[in-house]
Each structure stands twice: as structure tokens, then as C-alpha cells.
Amino acid sequence: MFGGGAPDGRAEPISAMQTDDRKTLEQRHQMSELERLRHSCAHVMATAILRLWPDAQFAYGPPVETGFYYDLECSHRITPEDFERIEAEMKQEIKANHVFERIAVSREQAVVDASSGRLGGLAERPGNPSKFKLDLLGAIPEGEPISYYRNGDFLDLCAGPHVMRTGNIGAFKLTSVASAYYKGDEKNPQLQRVYGTAFKNKTQLEEWLKMQEEAKKRDHRKLGQEMGLFFMDAEYTGPGMPLWLPNGTVLVEELEKLAKETEFAAGYVRVRTPHLAKEKMYLTSGHLPYYAESMFPPMTLLEGDDPAKRPLLREKFQEALHDGAELTPDKIDTFLERAYQIFKAEGLEGDRYYLKAMNCPHHHRIFAAEPRSYRDLPLRMAEYGCCYRYEQSGELFGLMRVRSLNMNDAHIYCTEDQFAAEFAAVNEMYLKYFKIFGLEKYIMRFSTHAASGLGKKYVNEPALWLKTEDMVRRVLQQSGINYVEVPNEAAFYGPKIDVQVWSAIGREFTIATNQVDFAVPARFGLEYRDRDNTMRTPLCIHRAPLGTHERFVGFLIEHYAGNFPLWLAPEQVRVLPVTEQQLDYARALVAELRGAMVRAEFEFSNDKLQGRIQRAEAARAHHILVVGQKEQDAVAVAVRIHGKGQQGVRPRAEVVADILQSIRERRS
RNA sequence: GCCAGUUUAGCUCAGUGGUAGAGCAUCCGAUUUGUAAUCGGACGGUCGUCGGUUCAAAUCCGACAACUGGCUCCA
Numbered sequence: 001m002f003g004g005g006a007p008d009g010r011a012e013p014i015s016a017m018q019t020d021d022r023k024t025l026e027q028r029h030q031m032s033e034l035e036r037l038r039h040s041c042a043h044v045m046a047t048a049i050l051r052l053w054p055d056a057q058f059a060y061g062p063p064v065e066t067g068f069y070y071d072l073e074c075s076h077r078i079t080p081e082d083f084e085r086i087e088a089e090m091k092q093e094i095k096a097n098h099v100f101e102r103i104a105v106s107r108e109q110a111v112v113d114a115s116s117g118r119l120g121g122l123a124e125r126p127g128n129p130s131k132f133k134l135d136l137l138g139a140i141p142e143g144e145p146i147s148y149y150r151n152g153d154f155l156d157l158c159a160g161p162h163v164m165r166t167g168n169i170g171a172f173k174l175t176s177v178a179s180a181y182y183k184g185d186e187k188n189p190q191l192q193r194v195y196g197t198a199f200k201n202k203t204q205l206e207e208w209l210k211m212q213e214e215a216k217k218r219d220h221r222k223l224g225q226e227m228g229l230f231f232m233d234a235e236y237t238g239p240g241m242p243l244w245l246p247n248g249t250v251l252v253e254e255l256e257k258l259a260k261e262t263e264f265a266a267g268y269v270r271v272r273t274p275h276l277a278k279e280k281m282y283l284t285s286g287h288l289p290y291y292a293e294s295m296f297p298p299m300t301l302l303e304g305d306d307p308a309k310r311p312l313l314r315e316k317f318q319e320a321l322h323d324g325a326e327l328t329p330d331k332i333d334t335f336l337e338r339a340y341q342i343f344k345a346e347g348l349e350g351d352r353y354y355l356k357a358m359n360c361p362h363h364h365r366i367f368a369a370e371p372r373s374y375r376d377l378p379l380r381m382a383e384y385g386c387c388y389r390y391e392q393s394g395e396l397f398g399l400m401r402v403r404s405l406n407m408n409d410a411h412i413y414c415t416e417d418q419f420a421a422e423f424a425a426v427n428e429m430y431l432k433y434f435k436i437f438g439l440e441k442y443i444m445r446f447s448t449h450a451a452s453g454l455g456k457k458y459v460n461e462p463a464l465w466l467k468t469e470d471m472v473r474r475v476l477q478q479s480g481i482n483y484v485e486v487p488n489e490a491a492f493y494g495p496k497i498d499v500q501v502w503s504a505i506g507r508e509f510t511i512a513t514n515q516v517d518f519a520v521p522a523r524f525g526l527e528y529r530d531r532d533n534t535m536r537t538p539l540c541i542h543r544a545p546l547g548t549h550e551r552f553v554g555f556l557i558e559h560y561a562g563n564f565p566l567w568l569a570p571e572q573v574r575v576l577p578v579t580e581q582q583l584d585y586a587r588a589l590v591a592e593l594r595g596a597m598v599r600a601e602f603e604f605s606n607d608k609l610q611g612r613i614q615r616a617e618a619a620r621a622h623h624i625l626v627v628g629q630k631e632q633d634a635v636a637v638a639v640r641i642h643g644k645g646q647q648g649v650r651p652r653a654e655v656v657a658d659i660l661q662s663i664r665e666r667r668s
Numbered sequence: 669g670c671c672a673g674u675u676u677a678g679c680u681c682a683g684u685g686g687u688a689g690a691g692c693a694u695c696c697g698a699u700u701u702g703u704a705a706u707c708g709g710a711c712g713g714u715c716g717u718c719g720g721u722u723c724a725a726a727u728c729c730g731a732c733a734a735c736u737g738g739c740u741c742c743a
Contacts, residue, residue, distance in 0.1 A: 077672080078672095079672080079673080080673085176673095176737060176738075177672070177673090177737085177738090178671075178672070178673095178737055178738030178739070179670075179671035179672060179737095179738065179739065180671085180738065180739045180740095181670080181671095181739055181740065184739070184740075185739095185740080186669085186670075186739080186740050186741090190670065190671050190739075191671095191739095192671085192672085193671095193738070193739080195737090195738085221735095221736095225679080226679085232734090232735085234733080234734050234735080235716090235733085235734075239733095239734070239735090287743070290743075291743060294741090294742080294743075357743075358743060360743090389742085389743085391741085391742075392669050392670095392740085392741065392742090393669070393734095394669060394670070394671095394738090394739085394740085394741090395669090395740085395741065395742070396735090397736095401742075491743055492743070493743080496743090510742080513743090515743085542743090576702095576703085578700095578701070578702050578703095579700055579701060579702090580700065580701095581700095606698085606699070606700080606701090606706085607699095607701080607705080607706070608699090608700090608701050608702090608705085608706055609701055609702055609703060610701085610702085610703065610704070610705070610706090611701090611704085611705050611706070612701090612703090612705095613702095613703045613704055613705095614703090614704040614705050615704085615705080616703095616704090617703095617704050618704080618705090624703080626702070626703065628702055629702095630702090638702080638703080640703065645703085645704095646703060
């Protein structure tokens with residue numbers, strides 16, 4: 001029976017479990033040599049686990065990008081402390097150098113073996129059938145050959161391919177243990193997933209382990225703390241709601257400046273909208289029925305606007321504080337609980353307000369605020385809007401997945417004729433940004449709808465879906481941008497393009513988005529008067545090339561490993577006088593730079609120059625300008641660049657001019 | 669939300685049932701400095717929170733919270 005099965009305690013029949021996409025035999029045989037090795041290592045790991053805990057039942061054990069895993073169910077809860085024992089057993093199996101023997105079988109024979117517990121086992125296990133293997137057998141289409149692979153005693157249902165012998169596995173290491181739903185479906189039981197990695201030889205494994213260590217140092221959460229960029233104050237501000245510290249605020253504001261300049265040049269106008277809106281807004285936009293669970297719960301105001309009830313509100317607050325004691329922090333929770341109950345009993349409930357989870361409805365209302373003509377289009381409305389989304393607690397992840405986010409948002413209202421040019425221009429803007437940040441590895445995911453989701457996941461407009469998807473596809477093809485098309489992942493109001501990037505430490509992120517909306521403008525009754533004097537509904541393009549500040553800054557931290565280019569660096573220049581004799585000269589230099597909006601600091605402490613250099617480097621000040629008597633006499637500075645060492649002594653005016661130019665050009 | 673792990677000073681971490689520690693940071697003093705750490709001293713913790721076991725809990729047990737690794741999700 002399944003350990004953590006259905007909520008009511010009954011085990012679900014495996015046959016009822018949802019199946020996912022299977023790899024075809026052809027795809028399997030395209031496995032690289034390294035993937036074969038890793039997949040084989042998964043079998044070896046299963047062998048070892050069975051030696052230690054013979055009741056283990058195995059499900060899937062594929063190679064993955066960084067190694068392999070095998071999902072299993074077992075009476076013993078495997079922890080990292082067990083790794084040493086498992087690895088010791090694995091080494092034995094490798095040393096034995098068993099052949100990976102392929103055995104073709106009939107479906108009938110496979111069912112018999114699985115029922116006896118032989119598959120994914122070292123021997124027959126009466127009363128403990130290979131239930132996952134039985135389920136997998138059922139998913140193999142009629143006519144497809146069925147095969148086992150055997151290494152020593154371990155026999156597994158497996159299409160392969162494998163390496164020749166267990167001895168071919170050069171070096172391996174178990175890395176972590178996690179849990180995973182069987183077949184990735186929430187409704188299925190959770191299995192234990194043991195992760196490992198394997199390489200041809202020990203050198204490659206060690207290199208990989210070293211890289212992992214390096215990656216840890218670039219983690220944006222670690223660097224964010226070290227560099228004073230942001231602070232997660234879960235206890236007071238709330239989980240997933242970063243507080244931007246001064247250094248992080250610099251990054252945010254530089255990005256905003258970049259966006260404002262770029263958007264201004266591209267003919268956008270800017271707007272600003274509140275963080276709250278009435279329930280009607282999101283009922284109209286359609287977000288509440290589709291995404292209510294992802295929004296913060298509503299705030300309830302007093303009934304209507306009845307001013308007579310306002311004193312009552314205060315009175316009831318006082319009542320909740322009935323003991324008249326001071327409201328010290330430790331009493332706040334109890335107080336709120338009490339106040340809430342009293343309010344409810346008094347019927348002090350009225351309009352419901354929601355924190356905005358997206359800016360579009362607000363922008364739609366701005367569009368509707370005055371009559372529009374075809375001459376006004378395209379209308380490109382931009383805002384760095386602050387939104388709030390109630391992400392599930394387990395999904396929060398540093399700056400990458402948060403509950404309060406600032407979007408590089410804009411909505412472009414246009415006619416059908418204008419659509420292609422506008423959509424292409426947005427894609428061009430993406431590429432311009434990527435160039436500034438030296439971003440080379442990215443892919444555009446074009447998400448389309450699925451007919452089965454119409455009316456549920458997607459607005460029920462089959463013809464419009466096909467039409468707009470075709471429009472987007474044509475723009476993509478004409479611009480020659482690399483893209484993949486993914487069915488059944490569109491937004492509820494239209495197809496979209498997400499830009500996937502990889503941070504320097506290999507994390508994959510959706511950093512930007514570009515979406516078509518053919519549904520919501522109509523729900524808000526948006527229209528413009530066309531050339532022929534008829535009223536038409538505009539198309540809307542939602543776009544966010546820089547995504548959110550939170551995610552983009554998080555990405556940049558890892559991308560640059562905290563070593564930002566001059567224009568982004570929180571501290572652009574640190575001036576270090578060698579002795580007290582150069583204090584005035586140094587101060588004047590800082591004043592000149594700050595007068596030109598350069599983030600320049602000055603340090604003269606009791607420490608030796610060496611110590612101050614060390615601290616300036618640790619603080620990642622981009623330019624370190626050392627001024628001693630020689631420099632002062634020559635009106636020069638000794639330049640040192642963070643991470644690059646000394647650059648020599650140069651005339652002061654020249655250095656200042658270079659700094660200003662590098663910042664202006666946003667050089668990388 | 670689910671499974672598992674973690675939580676000791678501002679930061680990095682040691683401390684396996686018997687008087688809470690180190691380095692860095694901070695503050696004070698000395699040192700006046702030429703390219704990645706001058707020297708000395710002081711300050712700093714209800715060991716995540718609440719409860720339990722025990723003569724005695726950072727340490728053992730339980731609940732909750734946050735974070736981490738995954739899964740699911742991601743307008």
C-alpha cells in the first residue's frame with residue numbers, strides 16, 4: 001500500500017494514476033554516453049539500496065542534467081547519513097564489474113515477474129509486488145518491445161541503453177535526497193528521490209564538485225547579504241517580501257533609469273496606479289475567477305461610505321482592547337483576533353479591496369478614461385508597478401520567487417494592422433537589453449493554448465486563439481529569433497512568449513514575458529473610433545522585458561557574481577588617501593565625482609593602506625583611486641579596478657572623464 | 669500546499685545532558701600608513717518561538733514559524 005496515499009487513507013489504484021509523456025524508444029537510444037553512464041549508475045544505486053533495505057520499490061530512475069536520480073518507496077527513510085553506506089555498496093557492485101545484460105521478454109512474462117516482486121529487486125519478493133513497474137508496464141504501448149536489464153542480482157524493467165559493465169562507471173557521488181510525487185502528479189503518493197551524479201573519471205567528478213562550490217559563492221541570497229543588497233524580514237515584513245537595502249536600491253534604480261530611457265525612446269508614455277483596487281476590478285478582468293488563490297485575501301472596508309459608522313469602528317477597536325492595557329507587541333496577535341471577531345459580529349463589512357496582482361486592469365481603466373481614436377494608437381503605457389502575489393510558501397525562493405514584486409510593465413494598445421510591428425519592436429527591445437547585460441544564453445518559449453482547456457484555463461474564443469497564435473508565430477519566424485513552441489501553457493487571455501535565461505550558476509529562469517491579450521480589453525469595454533467611424537476593440541500586448549526588479553536583480557547578482565559593471569556598481573569609486581597630507585585633495589576628488597552623480601566614497605581610517613585596499617576590494621568598490629603625495633603633485637590618481645588590480649597612475653581629469661563615459665555608455 | 673533537512677552574537681561557524689565559545693564586523697585606545705587584513709582592549713547571545721521530559725536542556729521529545737533541498741505551482 002502507498003505510505004502517503006490518498007487523503008482519506010485509502011490507497012489509490014495505480015491504474016487510476018495520471019500518466020505523463022513517455023520517451024519513445026528512438027529518443028532513448030539518442031542518450032549520450034554520459035547519460036548512459038548515469039542511468040547505469042542509477043541501477044547500481046538501486047542495487048545498493050536493495051542490499052540495505054530489501055523492501056524498496058523503485059519507480060523512475062532517469063539521467064538528468066546534473067546526474068541521475070531514482071524514485072523509490074521504502075520502509076526506511078533515507079537520509080544523507082545513509083549515503084556513505086549506500087556508496088560503499090555501490091563501489092562493491094562496480095568492483096564486481098557485472099555485465100549490463102539486456103533481456104527481451106514478453107508482456108505476459110513481465111507481468112508475472114513484476115507481480116512476484118522480482119522487477120527492481122534482487123530476488124523474488126513474495127507479497128511485495130513491483131507495483132510501480134506493473135504500472136509502467138501498463139503504459140508501454142502494445143507492440144513496443146519490452147526488455148529487462150540485469151546487473152548481477154538486480155533485475156529491472158528498462159528500455160536502456162546502458163554502459164557495458166558496472167565497472168565502466170568511473171566516479172560517482174550521491175548528492176541529496178528529496179521527495180517527489182509519483183509521475184510528478186500532486187494526486188499521486190510521494191516517493192523518496194535520491195539524487196547522485198556520475199562521471200567517466202574522478203578528475204571530472206572533482207571538477208564538477210569544485211564548480212558546485214563556486215556556484216554556492218555566487219548564489220544571489222548569499223551575495224545579497226554580503227553586499228547589503230536586500231533583506232528578507234520574514235517575521236515583521238512577511239515571507240517573500242524583500243526590503244531593498246541602500247546598495248540594492250542602487251541596482252533597482254539604475255534598472256528603472258535604463259527602462260525609462262529605453263521606453264521613452266520607443267514612444268511609450270508613463271502612468272502610475274495605486275496598489276489596491278476594488279473587487280469589481282478583478283471580477284471584470286477575469287483574474288479573480290481564474291487566479292483568486294494566487295492573490296492576497298481581500299481587505300474589507302466599512303459598509304458603503306456611511307460616516308456615522310466610522311466612530312463605531314474606533315469604538316470597536318477600543319472594545320477589543322477591553323482590559324485597557326497598553327498594546328505591547330506581544331499582545332498584538334490576541335488583540336487582532338479579538339477585534340476581528342467583534343467586527344464580524346457588528347457587521348462592519350463593506351467593499352472588498354484586493355492588493356493588485358497585476359497592473360493590466362488599472363491600465364485598461366486609464367485607456368477607458370477618455371474617448372480614444374485610431375489616431376491615438378498604438379498607445380504604449382508603461383509603469384514600474386508594484387504587485388503582490390500570494391505564492392505558496394514552498395515556492396518562495398530568495399529574490400527569484402517573491403510575494404511583492406515590481407514589474408517592468410507596459411501595455412500596448414494597438415489595432416490588428418499594427419500588431420506585427422509592435423510585437424516585433426518589443427522583441428527587439430529584449431535583444432537590446434540582453435546585449436547590454438552580455439546575455440547570450442536564452443530561449444524564447446512561445447506558449448499556445450490547448451483546445452481542451454477552453455472555457456476553463458483559457459477564455460472560450462477558439463477562433464481568436466488560432467488567429468493571434470498565428471500572428472505571433474509569423475512575427476517570430478520573420479525575425480529569425482530562436483524559439484520553441486509549447487502547447488497548453490498560454491495565459492488565460494492569449495498566447496505568450498516567455499524568455500528563459502540561465503544564470504551563471506546554471507539556474508534557469510523566466511526573466512521576461514511578452515503576451516497577447518485579445519480578451520480582457522473587451523471585458524473592460526475598451527474601444528476606439530476607427531477611420532470608418534465604427535467602434536473597435538484594441539488588441540493589447542502585455543510586456544515586461546526586464547521582468548520584475550526582484551527576479552532581474554537576483555539574476556544579475558548571479559550573472560555578474562556580484563562584480564557589477566561600473567554603471568551598476570553600488571559603489572562606483574572609493575578614494576583612498578595614503579596619508580593625512582592628501583585629505584583635501586582626496587575630498588575634492590570625491591566632491592567632483594559626486595557632483596557628476598558618480599557614487600564615490602572616501603575612506604581614511606587608522607588602517608594601513610593595504611588594509612583599506614583589502615576592505616575596498618571586499619566591498620567590491622569598482623574603481624579604487626589611491627592618492628599619495630606623488631599623485632597630488634602631478635594632479636593624478638593611481639587607478640585600481642576591483643578584481644583586476646593596479647592600472648597605473650593617470651591624470652586626474654582623464655580618469656574622471658573615462659569613468660563618466662563608461663557609466664554613460666553602460667559599458668559591460 | 670506536500671516530503672525531508674536546517675535554525676547558537678550583526679556575519680561565518682564550534683559546542684551530544686552539568687558555569688554559552690572563536691574569528692570577522694562594531695566601539696575605544698595606540699599606530700600616520702604606497703596597493704587584498706597593524707597591535708591591544710571592550711561591547712555583544714532567554715541557543716528560532718512555545719510547551720514537555722529531567723535534579724539539570726543549546727543538547728532529548730512535541731507543536732508552530734522561518735529558511736534550505738526537492739515535488740506541485742508560477743497571470
